[in-house]
Amino acid sequence: MRTELALRLAVIFVAFVWAGFRFERLARPLFAAPAEARLRPFGPRAWGVVVNVFGHARLLRKPYAGLLHAAMFFGFLFLLTAVAQVFGQGVSPLFDLDAVGGSTWIAFGQDVFAVLLLTGVAMAAFQRGVWKPERFMGSNQRDAAIILCLITAVVVGMLMQNAFRVAGGDPSARWRPVSSLIAAAIVSSGVTGTAAAHGATAFAWMHMLAILAFLVYIPGSKHLHMLVGIPNVYLRDLKPAGRLVTPDLEQPTLGLSDIGQLGRKQTLDLYACTECGRCQELCPAFASGKPLSPKLLIMNLRDHLLKTRGVGGHRAGLRGALIGGAVAEETIWSCTTCRACMEACPLFIEHVPKIVDMRRHLAMEAGRVPDGISGAMLSIEQRGHPWAGTRFSRLDWCRDLGVRVLAPGEATDTLLWVGCTAALDARAQKVARALVRLLRAAGADFAILGEDEKCTGDSARRTGNDYLFQMQAAANIETLNARSFRQIVSICPHCVNTLKNEYADFGGAYDVLHHSQLLSGLMENGRLPGPPKSDSAPGAVAFHDPCYLGRYNGEFDAPRAVLGGFGATVAEMERSRGRSFCCGGGGGRAFAVEPPDQRINVIRAQQARATGAPVVATACPFCLLMLDDGCKTAARNDGGGAPQQVRDIAELLDDALRGAGAAAIS
Amino acid sequence: MRVVVCLKQVIDPLTPATALVLDASAKKIRGGAANPPVINGFDEQGIEAALRLRETNEDVEIVCVAVGERFNNDVMKRSLAVGADQLILVQDPSLDTWNAYPIAATLAAVIRQIGGADLVICGRQGSDWDNGLTPFILAEQLGMPLLTLAKRVSITGETRIEIERALADGSMTMDAALPAVVTVTSELGALRMPSVSARLTAARKQPRQIALAELDVAATPSPAPEVVDLTIPVTSRICTFIEAADGPGAGARLAEILLQTGAVRLGGER
Ligand code: SF4
Numbered sequence: 001m002r003t004e005l006a007l008r009l010a011v012i013f014v015a016f017v018w019a020g021f022r023f024e025r026l027a028r029p030l031f032a033a034p035a036e037a038r039l040r041p042f043g044p045r046a047w048g049v050v051v052n053v054f055g056h057a058r059l060l061r062k063p064y065a066g067l068l069h070a071a072m073f074f075g076f077l078f079l080l081t082a083v084a085q086v087f088g089q090g091v092s093p094l095f096d097l098d099a100v101g102g103s104t105w106i107a108f109g110q111d112v113f114a115v116l117l118l119t120g121v122a123m124a125a126f127q128r129g130v131w132k133p134e135r136f137m138g139s140n141q142r143d144a145a146i147i148l149c150l151i152t153a154v155v156v157g158m159l160m161q162n163a164f165r166v167a168g169g170d171p172s173a174r175w176r177p178v179s180s181l182i183a184a185a186i187v188s189s190g191v192t193g194t195a196a197a198h199g200a201t202a203f204a205w206m207h208m209l210a211i212l213a214f215l216v217y218i219p220g221s222k223h224l225h226m227l228v229g230i231p232n233v234y235l236r237d238l239k240p241a242g243r244l245v246t247p248d249l250e251q252p253t254l255g256l257s258d259i260g261q262l263g264r265k266q267t268l269d270l271y272a273c274t275e276c277g278r279c280q281e282l283c284p285a286f287a288s289g290k291p292l293s294p295k296l297l298i299m300n301l302r303d304h305l306l307k308t309r310g311v312g313g314h315r316a317g318l319r320g321a322l323i324g325g326a327v328a329e330e331t332i333w334s335c336t337t338c339r340a341c342m343e344a345c346p347l348f349i350e351h352v353p354k355i356v357d358m359r360r361h362l363a364m365e366a367g368r369v370p371d372g373i374s375g376a377m378l379s380i381e382q383r384g385h386p387w388a389g390t391r392f393s394r395l396d397w398c399r400d401l402g403v404r405v406l407a408p409g410e411a412t413d414t415l416l417w418v419g420c421t422a423a424l425d426a427r428a429q430k431v432a433r434a435l436v437r438l439l440r441a442a443g444a445d446f447a448i449l450g451e452d453e454k455c456t457g458d459s460a461r462r463t464g465n466d467y468l469f470q471m472q473a474a475a476n477i478e479t480l481n482a483r484s485f486r487q488i489v490s491i492c493p494h495c496v497n498t499l500k501n502e503y504a505d506f507g508g509a510y511d512v513l514h515h516s517q518l519l520s521g522l523m524e525n526g527r528l529p530g531p532p533k534s535d536s537a538p539g540a541v542a543f544h545d546p547c548y549l550g551r552y553n554g555e556f557d558a559p560r561a562v563l564g565g566f567g568a569t570v571a572e573m574e575r576s577r578g579r580s581f582c583c584g585g586g587g588g589r590a591f592a593v594e595p596p597d598q599r600i601n602v603i604r605a606q607q608a609r610a611t612g613a614p615v616v617a618t619a620c621p622f623c624l625l626m627l628d629d630g631c632k633t634a635a636r637n638d639g640g641g642a643p644q645q646v647r648d649i650a651e652l653l654d655d656a657l658r659g660a661g662a663a664a665i666s
Numbered sequence: 667m668r669v670v671v672c673l674k675q676v677i678d679p680l681t682p683a684t685a686l687v688l689d690a691s692a693k694k695i696r697g698g699a700a701n702p703p704v705i706n707g708f709d710e711q712g713i714e715a716a717l718r719l720r721e722t723n724e725d726v727e728i729v730c731v732a733v734g735e736r737f738n739n740d741v742m743k744r745s746l747a748v749g750a751d752q753l754i755l756v757q758d759p760s761l762d763t764w765n766a767y768p769i770a771a772t773l774a775a776v777i778r779q780i781g782g783a784d785l786v787i788c789g790r791q792g793s794d795w796d797n798g799l800t801p802f803i804l805a806e807q808l809g810m811p812l813l814t815l816a817k818r819v820s821i822t823g824e825t826r827i828e829i830e831r832a833l834a835d836g837s838m839t840m841d842a843a844l845p846a847v848v849t850v851t852s853e854l855g856a857l858r859m860p861s862v863s864a865r866l867t868a869a870r871k872q873p874r875q876i877a878l879a880e881l882d883v884a885a886t887p888s889p890a891p892e893v894v895d896l897t898i899p900v901t902s903r904i905c906t907f908i909e910a911a912d913g914p915g916a917g918a919r920l921a922e923i924l925l926q927t928g929a930v931r932l933g934g935e936r
Pocket residue numbers: 279282283284285286292293294334335336337338339340341342351352
């Protein structure tokens with residue numbers, strides 16, 4: 001008895017010390033990292049934990065995986081009582097939980113949750129071993145298998161321990177339906193009395209050793225998320241989704257080039273990743289065959305962190321470069337900043353800020369930016385717009401429309417922020433023209449900035465050139481603040497996002513609407529007339545959700561309301577709304593050179609084609625150009641049928657109101 | 667070793683035609699307020715060539731010199747941001763000219779005044795008038811050999827220059843003793859992006875201004891050719907929809923129209 005106790009204490013001691021060292025290795029870089037101010041406000045943060053951790057809100061978007069996780073999660077929570085028991089009794093025979101129901105309802109709960117947990121484990125094993133969804137590609141499968149075995153060992157250890165106790169006449173028998181069943185089998189095989197007591201001790205050891213093994217194993221495993229998951233969800237970003245952190249350009253180093261520069265929550269992200277691949281599954285860059293998987297990015301950053309900061313005791317320091325070593329430059333530039341990954345991640349891991357931060361290093365320190373993108377950025381710097389080589393100047397699109405240009409000191413109700421693409425690209429100009437006709441039909445008082453409008457700098461910021469972005473912001477805010485208006489309306493969700501969410505950091509606070517929001521409002525309150533009675537119904541329209549309108553700014557309904565408002569039926573693509581698949585043009589990628597076999601716009605066009613709708617509608621000039629191009633290729637790939645027409649919602653509404661005949665001349 | 671890079675401020679060659687303003691009396695073209703000028707692209711490549719020389723040679727001092735009128739300092743200071751040690755501007759209304767003689771003579775005078783140069787790099791030509799004369803006159807005035815159209819420039823043994831010339835179907839290596847004048851061409855590669863800290867430092871630096879009167883500029887030979895007329899072509903579009911019952915019909919109708927308007931001619935006709 002004595003020696004067993006001593007042995008047990010020794011084993012526990014060794015395991016705790018061992019685990020302690022392993023945890024310390026993780027904790028050191030975490031606490032060395034600069035902390036972001038993310039502790040407050042408590043209410044919304046804690047509520048997010050309730051909804052997303054206890055409520056499994058994001059996890060249950062995949063019902064099978066969500067349910068198996070819930071079974072394991074709640075099973076684990078309840079079996080913490082068994083952990084208390086096995087260690088308590090292991091250290092002192094006098095320990096029990098009887099006072100709080102240890103041999104009644106707790107005993108019952110343990111049996112029930114043990115079964116639940118084992119069901120979860122079986123489901124997980126099936127998913128990993130048989131079903132093998134693609135999202136696990138690249139995840140550490142051995143780790144997952146070890147974890148499942150350890151969990152099984154813990155639960156089986158506990159059940160068998162209890163079963164032998166019941167066989168030995170434990171009073172909790174009638175509260176333990178499952179253990180009793182096993183006990184009956186044990187008794188019928190002739191094991192009772194001391195033999196049963198020995199059995200119970202043996203399985204108590206198994207139970208305890210499995211728990212200790214788990215404890216020691218966790219720090220090097222994806223299962224670390226059971227400890228850092230809750231803090232990570234609590235510390236999630238509560239800023240508007242479309243607002244990136246503004247760096248101080250005077251600081252000695254800009255951007256992320258050394259893993260030690262990661263903030264504390266950004267570091268915690270790396271520990272929190274469960275390698276579930278939900279991000280990878282939705283990533284358009286990954287789907288197009290580019291060398292980027294948000295999951296592998298996080299895993300590589302984590303491995304790099306541990307390799308360079310953790311091992312070898314005190315010899316913290318950089319071993320192997322972050323950029324070009326752990327993460328290839330091509331990977332960093334592949335991202336469209338579409339946010340599908342962040343929207344899917346159950347742990348609220350922030351991929352895009354890390355990618356942009358590495359781009360900041362490349363753009364602002366190293367000066368290494370891919371050709372197409374650097375050309376566009378240079379053009380923003382020199383000409384105030386990224387479309388180098390356009391044959392238009394900013395007012396050409398509306399010369400015959402006589403749109404009022406708002407001079408400094410003047411006032412208007414609605415300032416129409418045209419955006420570089422709609423002003424300078426021949427195709428996108430038609431959207432601006434359609435919107436002007438609609439605003440006139442609604443009797444709106446509006447004006448534009450003309451030559452004084454400059455690129456908002458969205459693509460500069462998202463390709464890491466915050467210097468250029470801040471210059472653009474300063475110039476535009478000066479222009480805007482010299483004029484008065486009630487609201488800004490833009491055709492471009494990227495402009496909307498920047499004006500609405502990002503200029504606030506630089507002294508520009510405006511009421512900003514996207515044209516879908518303005519138009520749906522005008523339709524709702526009757527300021528835009530209903531479509532004329534026509535013999536041909538508008539028919540089915542597939543709607544592509546622009547990332548910066550939908551995922552970034554939460555607007556999914558307004559464009560659909562516009563389409564529905566003139567009688568079109570929205571044919572939903574498989575990937576729509578929050579799960580929408582990027583057109584490939586975000587994050588500066590519209591200017592990048594896309595390898596012909598990795599074109600995201602073609603994949604999206606194929607998805608649109610699958611709806612069978614003859615028209616693809618969107619509400620963003622980048623999406624318009626990307627999909628226009630993609631649909632032509634998709635039609636060719638598809639055996640040369642007619643390509644789908646790609647139109648902006650404003651163009652479609654304008655057509656409907658003017659009658660189909662007018663549509664050809666716009 | 668001092669490398670002088672000659673820069674020219676030009677109208678942004680990508681300015682849309684609708685934004686160009688023709689000053690008919692002065693026979694000048696202006697970019698309009700919304701279209702700031704740029705550093706001539708070939709000259710930017712000249713800066714890049716100098717920066718590369720500095721990467722492989724010790725003690726390279728890069729001095730950029732520009733002569734002209736109404737400089738946009740923010741634009742010209744890009745040279746400082748990417749790493750030039752000094753930027754010298756000579757501004758005078760008489761230097762707003764398409765005539766290469768006074769420009770080259772002024773550049774030569776600046777180079778002499780700062781104590782000469784071991785190497786002078788120029789872009790192959792200015793993107794505004796495309797005369798491509800300045801480097802020739804400059805080399806003449808400085809009494810230096812001229813090596814043209816370099817896509818690679820290197821210094822050998824501290825006293826000689828070697829260039830690789832871009833040819834249509836091959837390449838040619840040339841060598842000369844320093845000091846020399848070199849013109850570079852676009853095959854050399856684009857000017858690098860400056861880092862933000864370099865930009866911020868450059869923003870605080872000021873170009874050195876030298877007045878034309880302070881310089882000892884050689885007289886321009888006369889008579890110089892004169893610009894007689896300057897026009898911007900007027901473009902217009904006429905859009906016609908072809909009405910036809912079917913595709914072949916529309917094709918035939920299109921061919922007819924193209925023949926009638928003289929846009930295409932049948933084989934053999936001249
Ligand atoms: S933002 Fe989009 S493209 Fe970038 S990693 Fe996430 S899912 Fe992929």
